[in-house]
Amino acid sequence: xxxxxxxxxxxxxxxxxxxxxxxxxxxxxxxxxxxxxxxxxxxxxxxxxxxxxxxxxxxxxxxxxxxxxxxxxxxxxxxxxx
Amino acid sequence: xxxxxxxxxxxxxxxxxxxxxxxxxxxxxxxxxxxxxxxxxxxxxxxxxxxxxxxxxxxxxxxxxxxxxxxxxxxxxxxxxxxxxxxxxxx
Numbered sequence: 001x002x003x004x005x006x007x008x009x010x011x012x013x014x015x016x017x018x019x020x021x022x023x024x025x026x027x028x029x030x031x032x033x034x035x036x037x038x039x040x041x042x043x044x045x046x047x048x049x050x051x052x053x054x055x056x057x058x059x060x061x062x063x064x065x066x067x068x069x070x071x072x073x074x075x076x077x078x079x080x081x082x
Numbered sequence: 083x084x085x086x087x088x089x090x091x092x093x094x095x096x097x098x099x100x101x102x103x104x105x106x107x108x109x110x111x112x113x114x115x116x117x118x119x120x121x122x123x124x125x126x127x128x129x130x131x132x133x134x135x136x137x138x139x140x141x142x143x144x145x146x147x148x149x150x151x152x153x154x155x156x157x158x159x160x161x162x163x164x165x166x167x168x169x170x171x172x173x
Contacts, residue, residue, distance in 0.1 A: 002142050009137030016130035019123075027120050031112065050116065053123050 023049070096121070 026049050033039060103114045 002140075005140055006138050009134045009140075012134030012137065013131050014134075016127045016134060020127040020131075023120070023123050023127075027116050028113070031110075050119055053119055057122075 026043050030040070030043060100114065100117055103109060103117070
């Protein structure tokens with residue numbers, strides 16, 4: 001039981017650290033590297049550095065709104081039937 | 083109310099720093115435009131990291147668990163004995 005918890009926690013921290021380091025490298029270090037360096041092949045074009053977080057934020061917000069709306073509709077239905 | 087004011091003051095301070103950075107051009111302009119998005123992403127990563135670390139360090143107390151189980155057994159035993167002695171419950 002504790003091993004599963006520890007594994008999930010370790011996975012979460014690893015994911016967060018990798019996302020943070022990738023994003024930091026992408027946004028801060030990459031503009032200083034010359035255009036011909038091979039490392040540019042591992043990173044998407046810089047516009048995606050803004051598009052992807054904004055898109056993820058929009059998806060999260062819309063999911064939250066849909067969830068809140070569903071809960072409100074359900075509670076309204078219960079009030080009407082009860 | 084105090085918490086909301088604190089958070090709003092923090093947001094205003096960050097916005098002020100960002101605008102001053104934009105105006106004085108200490109850092110290259112493209113960096114300053116990317117700063118808010120970068121801060122939001124790093125905040126999300128930090129939250130995820132705290133959740134993961136908390137999960138890893140969550141204390142399960144195996145000795146207390148076994149002790150509690152023994153206590154529960156003793157309580158069940160005593161209540162059975164008690165119920166058996168009262169004629170209303172046993173009869």
